[in-house]
Amino acid sequence: MRFSRILLITPPYLHGSYGASFPLAGLGYIAQSLQDNGFEYSMLEMKLGYDVNKLVEKIRSYRPDLVG
Secondary structure, eight states, rough: OOOOOEEEOOOOSSSSOOTTOOOOHHHHHHHHHHHHHEEEEEEEEEGTTTOOOHHHHHHHHOOOOEEO
């Protein structure tokens, strides 16, 4: 099975200011690699205050083949 729709998530970090309010570089590299290879992807930055309900809503609406 080939994955075509991928949801990338930055989990919340509850201890300190790790990552501040900008995307992690590693996740950006993954996203660019996916795009370069023809994959459709979406991202959810949970560390910006999104909760588990928003994650479930995103999964239901986007319907990814893979979550990472």
